[in-house]
Amino acid sequence: MDFDELISRLDLTDKIRLLTGADMWSLPPLPQIGLDRLVMSDGPIGVRGEQWTAADPSIALPSPTALAATWDVDLVRRAGLLLAQEARRKGVHVLLAPTLNLHRSPLGGRHFECFSEDPYLTGEIGAAYVEGVQEGGVGTTPKHFVANDFETDRFTVDVQVSERALRELYLRPFERMVAAGAWGVMTAYNSVNGTTMTEHAELVHGVLKDEWGFDGFVVSDWTAVRSTEPAAMGGTDVAMPGPSGPWGELLETAVREGRVPESVIDDRVHRILRLAERVGALGEAPVRSSDIDGVALAREVATRGFTLLTNDGILPLRAPGTIALIGSAAREARVMGGGSAQVFPDRIVSPLQGLGERAEVRYALGTDPRVRLSPLPCPATARFLDEEGTVLAEHPVPTGEARWVGQLPPDVDGERLRAVRLVAAYTPEETGEHQLSVAGVGPFTLTVDGETVFDGTIDLPGGDPAAAFLSPPEHRVSVPMTSGRPYELSVTHPAGTFAGMAFVSFTLGHADPSPGEDALMAEAVRVASECDVAVVVAATTPEVESEGFDRADLRLPGRQDELIRAVAAANPRTVVVVNAGSPVEMPWADDVAAVLLTWFPGQEAGAALADVLFGDAEPGGRLPTTWPRALQDAPVTTVTPRDGKVVYDEDVLIGYPAWKGTPAFWFGHGLGYTTWSYDSIAVDGTTVSVAVTNTGTRPGREVVQVYAGPRGRLAGFDVVEAEPGQTIIITVFLPERAFQVWEDGWRTVEGEHTVRAGSSFADLPLSAMVKI
Structure with a gap:
């Protein structure tokens, strides 16, 4: 296709329009040259699409650390094909994945979204992911280019790193992606050696485009473009989201005044048109057909990533008899990380469900480490209201979570929208003091059967605005309820649009009456002592691992370490299942019969766990990152900026070659059957x-x-x-x-x-x- 001829038919205004988002997730169509709207979507474990809501479900694969733990490029390529199939189903042309930043420190908050501490393994697994997705006709944008290896002050921090470390470690996976034929790359928020990455001509132009010959498009992380001329000249091709921002009319003026050559704009348009042709948004779309069973593949990937760290011979379970299944994550598995890694599957198989279908299981909570309450576990209705309280539209949601980021449902008039009310009919199973909560930012009104139990404003602590939906604050109230009686619960929250984009994000949470942690612990120990085998599912929580913040330590949250010790003392046949996306300290590892790491295992968590525990499948995982016994043993133990900078003064000494002592489990470790x-x-x-x-x-x-x-x-x-x-x-x-x-x-x-x-x-x- 003659892209130069197409570009010659566009005026400067249209060319500039194409370099900025038309909204939260897309680039505008240009009918005069046959260009359709180009739609992007977050990944990496699924394809969320343009609606950040459970009303638009997606297949949820295991986390990237689990993908890397398979060490299986063919399996990862198949996962990529499934993601392409999902993207085409949702009308998505470009998947904003995979994440190639390294596990420089175990404190990195988005550790679960990256692959490994090793640049070679990261590159090979990432290349398979890219090749699989793009074989399915969907573009990828390996991210975040570059040295975006932690979350604290990520919008403003300056990473000071040597050229040797950049080349040998942090750039190497991106170089492999270019060799794999990636169609896009996403620039990071942070600066590198004094220059923010959206303006970093030395790395984006000099290395990525010129030295490596990258012919794809470079898209900014969302809101990362903060300048007109420097970003335009720095190599970034597309500023997302839009249409407001520092480009648009400002960039057009800079071109007309000669401060930015029009040839620079033409090069960027050329790259976007090449992308559009590749994904079928310009001219006739290539025929891409696949019929991959997403549920089956999610289960297979999970089992292949499960990593058996220790085993005294108890696994696989043979004639297990009765199983004591213990832990909050056994009933409500944490199957994915938060932030841009979040999707909404239409089913989640918990360990309680998966094991309960195969054996006699007795469940005990033991302890609940979660800081925020889980969403109300019943269907609800979201009502979109105008200024007079008239209902503009109603949409069902599967739980007490209301979320529309970027775009509202198509039948909601954003100009008239003034509030969203979430309404649910809930019938409790227990009598007593139930906990209700609202998690979100801003004014809220919570009612029970029409009676207001909370009417106030929840403020956002800290300085990261993304925390409003990544890790929102919560307000709780205690409400007496009677089992078997239905209650109408509702939460009302002001809402609207800004620059054509919506931001609705809040949760109605719930917890049953609790006898207290000590009583829960004692009950778990009693159940464990009466069963043939005890399986404790220990997990991190969204307050420990998610986008937008780093970890303070590597300890399991709450009293889970205490619970594991108590259960193991009551039953020597105790298996600990670690449901975490990144390393945790395990001071009890030598005192239990087996330790099985499931990572964030995706929607088929419980089914895959049953497959592995009962020996239908072998745990195929090997560690993609070294696990320390204690945080202080790791080569890099701080990710906190000082004076706005993080200095990579360890140079190339990260990961397994840098260890001076003995970790809990080395890179590459994993047992089979x-x-x-x-x-x-x-x-x-x-x-x-x-x-x-x-x-x-x-x-x-x-x-x-x-x-x-x-x-x-x-x-x-x-x-x-x-x-x-x-x-x-x-x-x-x-x-x-x-x-x-x-x-x-x-x-x-x-x-x-x-x-x-x-x-x-x-x-x-x-x-x-x-x-x-």
């Missing part, structure tokens, strides 16, 4: 062959890992499957970059290098020499 021998290694040039044998009694999967180069980092890997007694030979092609360091340019370190192979960074029984 069989055993393996590492038999031999052979090197021919930079081709490495490794022979492994399944020495156990059941079929199994193994992740063979190869480490090499001057930094001793991961240089290759492969996933093998074998029957008992079967030997498999895998072949790994070592990349040139494994033997290079950055010294004002890439320099190959010539000479002899040791190549090691094994099952984790700490277990590498095979070695050979390679001459470079």
Whole structure:
């Protein structure tokens, strides 16, 4: 297609319009050249679409850390194809994913949304994700370019980092995405060495576009463009959202006055048109057909990512008898992280449901570490009201959560909208003092059967406006209720639109009467002592892991450590399931029979857990990040800016090569249900062959890992499957970059290098020499 000819048919105003969002999630159509509206959507575990609401459900895959834990590029590519299928179903052209920032520190709040501490593993898993999505005809935008590895002061912080660390660590996954053919890249909020990334010509123009030859489009993170000329000249192609902002008329004036060359604008339009052609928004769309069972794939990915950290032989459970299932996350699993990683599946299988369908299960709460109440667990109706209180429209929602960010339902007149009222009929199962809450920011009125129980304003603490929906404050009230009697609950909140965009986000929360934490703990211990096996599901909470803030520590929230110790003392056959997206301290790990890490396991959490616990599937995961025994043992233990800066003074010493002590579990660690021998290694040039044998009694999967180069980092890997007694030979092609360091340019370190192979960074029984 002749893009130059199409551009010649556009005036400057239309070209400038195309560089800024038409609304929260799309670029405007230009019918005069046959360009359709281009729609973007958050990922990375699903496709939310333009409606940030449970009324528009999506398949919810496991978190990116779980994807990386599979170490299975073919499986990740299939997950990408499913996401493309979901995107096409929702009319989405571009998925705002994957996240390629590194696990520099375990305190990073968005750790769960990234893949690994290792740049090579991040690049390979990320490339498979990109290739799968784009094979399905949907664009990707690997993000956040670059060094956006923590959340504190993310809008303004300046990351001070050496060029060596940038090249060897933080830029390397993005370089791999360009080689994989990514159609987009998203620039980050933060600055790097004094220049904000939306204006960083040295990195965006100089490295990404010129040196690497990236031919896709560069989109800003939402609201990250804060200037006209510097951002326009810095390499950013699209400023989102829109149409208000520092571009539009201001950028058009800058071009007309000669401060920004029109050729710069033409280059950006050219990139957008190329994207539109690729995704079928310009000209005839390519035929993309797939019929992937999203539920089945979500379950398969979960089991492949589950990582068995310890096992005294209790797993898989054989004739388990009665199971004591304990923990708040056993009944309400945390299946995903928050913020832009959130989608709304039409079903979630809890551990209680999944295990209860397979065995005799007795449930006990034990302790509840959650700071905010869960949404009211029953259907509700959202009523959109005008100034007189007239209902403009009604929309059902599956729980007590009201959320429309960017766009309202199509039948709601945003100009007339003045309030949203969430109404639900709730019939409690217990008599006593129930807790109700409103989570959100601004004025709220909460009523029970028409009687006002709260009428006030909830203020937003801190300085991150995104916290209003990422981690909103909460107000609670205690209301006596009688079991079996229906109550009408309602929350009313002012609402409207700003610059054509909506922001409605609040939750009606609920909790049953509680006898108190001590009584709950005692009940859990009693149940555990009376059952054959105890399974404790321990989890982080949205106040610990989410977008918009970093973690203060690595401890499990609340009294969960105490609960696990008490249950293990009552029943030595205790399995702890860790439902977390990133590392937690486990001071009780040596005192329990097994520790199984499920990450944030997606919508099929409980079904996948049953598959693994009962041995229908093997836990296939291997750690993509080293887990410390205690925070202070990690190489990087602070992510808090000082004077507006975070200095990466550790340079390239992050992750497993930087450890001076022994962590709880090394990078690459994970157990299966069989055993393996590492038999031999052979090197021919930079081709490495490794022979492994399944020495156990059941079929199994193994992740063979190869480490090499001057930094001793991961240089290759492969996933093998074998029957008992079967030997498999895998072949790994070592990349040139494994033997290079950055010294004002890439320099190959010539000479002899040791190549090691094994099952984790700490277990590498095979070695050979390679001459470079």
